[in-house]
Amino acid sequence: MERTWPWISTAARLGLAAVWLVAGGLKVGDLAASARAVHAYQLMPYDISKIVGAAQPFLEIALGLLLLAGLAVRLTAGISAVLLVIFIAGIVSAWARGLQIDCGCFSTGGELAAGSDPAYGVDILRDLGFLALAGILLWRPRSRLSVDSVLMGER
Amino acid sequence: MSKGKRDRTTQAREIVAKQQAAERRRKVTLWTSVGVVLVLFLAGLVGYTVMSRQDDGTLVTPAAAVDDGTAFAVGNGPVTVDVYEDFLCPACANFEKASGATLQEMATASKITLRIHPVAILDRFSNGTEYSTRSAGAAAAAAEEGKFLELHNVLYANQPAENSDGLSNDKIVELAKSVGLTSETFATAVNEGTYKAWATKATEKFSDRDFTGTPTIVVNGTQLTGPGDTVPTTELLTQTIEKAAG
CATH class of the missing domain: 1.20.5 (Single alpha-helices involved in coiled-coils or other helix-helix interfaces)
Structure with a gap:
């Protein structure tokens, strides 16, 4: 296992990088819509939602790029995990309050049209899957093809 | 050693x-x-x-707009009914089909003041042509010509599908002509997108009022929803209006 872990971690790292890049990339083109998606959770005043909605896509893309490069993997994985936990908490709270929204995870979601059911369960399971990837990296941050390994003088 | x-x-x-x-x-x-x-x-x-x-472009607020420049009013009855709609939203078209005529009759009969707020939250569903913003802007231009309701109704009657290109500016002008809105000023405003920045601003104010979806119906300041957060039926709507009228 000592030889395979770095490769498993590499896969987890690239997978999590892809998640962030796609999630951020789909939102970055329309920051007003991103703000509305955040606001649909009805957790903060609109002015705050606006700032969160604008910063979030850029943050996600930056996290994705850092993971792709493999720089300070344990830290980026930790930040990823914190973000994912916040997202899951948000979805759970929306579910508990009976809001009819698209989670906005991979879109500038917002409120759903009448008649369509939100897929909160699926969204949470998916986020838990991503959280598992972050968990692997927190536990075994050493991976191949990473800036970290070059800086640490590993091969 | x-x-x-x-x-x-x-x-x-x-x-x-x-x-x-x-x-x-x-x-x-x-x-x-x-x-x-x-x-x-x-x-x-x-x-x-x-x-x-x-930069959303130069903000031109239509003179006809009421309620902080976000709505166009029909009638002046004692009960205020606010309707927030996106011209691309299918649920809004359903609402218009079910309750639009009733509300407009009540407004004409001066039972209610109907304030229609065009908002643009579905721009992402028109292949980048921003139909929601363009149509809301067109509605503002129509209001300046005193034909808001005419254009509003004909746009809903001809609502394009989500994920299509929406109606082209030419098509909007053509539909406007079919309901007697023939002014050159209107056509220019549609083609030049004069009120697009206004539509964005009005949408901002919609979010700022903590509304998140369309259609949002507000009777005398209180949001009205059917059971399970659904769009209210015509029956519920008329009942609520009558109760508010006292």
């Missing part, structure tokens, strides 16, 4: 080497961490800057 001493020297060297390696790892971890935090902070800052510097 005795064998034991040589071993100790080797051991000492190894320990020093290990310590140096550990020190190097600590340094690398520290500086990469600082770098990462800096990069993430900058990324968030970029987002904030992009948002606050967003």
Whole structure:
């Protein structure tokens, strides 16, 4: 296992990088819509939602790029995990309050049209899957093809 | 040199080497961490800057607009009914089909003041042509010609499907002509997108009022929904209006 872990971690790292890049990339083109998606959770005043909605896509893309490069993997994985936990908490709270929204995870979601059911369960399971990837990296941050390994003088 | 001493020297060297390696790892971890935090902070800052510097064009607020410049009023009855709609939203078209005529009759009969707020939250569903914003802007231009309701109704009667290109500007002008809105000013405003910045602003105010979906119906300041957060039926709507009228 000592030889395979770095490769498993590499896969987890690239997978999590892809998640962030796609999630951020789909939102970055329309920051007003991103703000509305955040606001649909009805957790903060609109002015705050606006700032969160604008910063979030850029943050996600930056996290994705850092993971792709493999720089300070344990830290980026930790930040990823914190973000994912916040997202899951948000979805759970929306579910508990009976809001009819698209989670906005991979879109500038917002409120759903009448008649369509939100897929909160699926969204949470998916986020838990991503959280598992972050968990692997927190536990075994050493991976191949990473800036970290070059800086640490590993091969 | 005795064998034991040589071993100790080797051991000492190894320990020093290990310590140096550990020190190097600590340094690398520290500086990469600082770098990462800096990069993430900058990324968030970029987002904030992009948002606050967003240029939506010159804001031209239609003179006919009421309620902080967000709505167009029909009738002047004692009960105020606010309807927030996106011209691309299928649920809004359903609402218009079910309750639109009733509301407009009540407005004409001066039972209610009907305030229709066009908002643009579905721009992402028109293949980049921003039909929601264009149509809301067109509605504002129609209001300036005193034909808001005419255009509003004909746009809903001809609602394009989501994920299509929406109605082209030419098509909007053509439909407007079919309901007696023939002014050149209107056509120019549609083609030049004169009121697009206004539509964006009105949508901002909609969000700022903590509304998140369309159609949103508000009777005398209280949002009205059917059971399970659904769009209210015509029956519920008329009942609520009658109750509000006293």
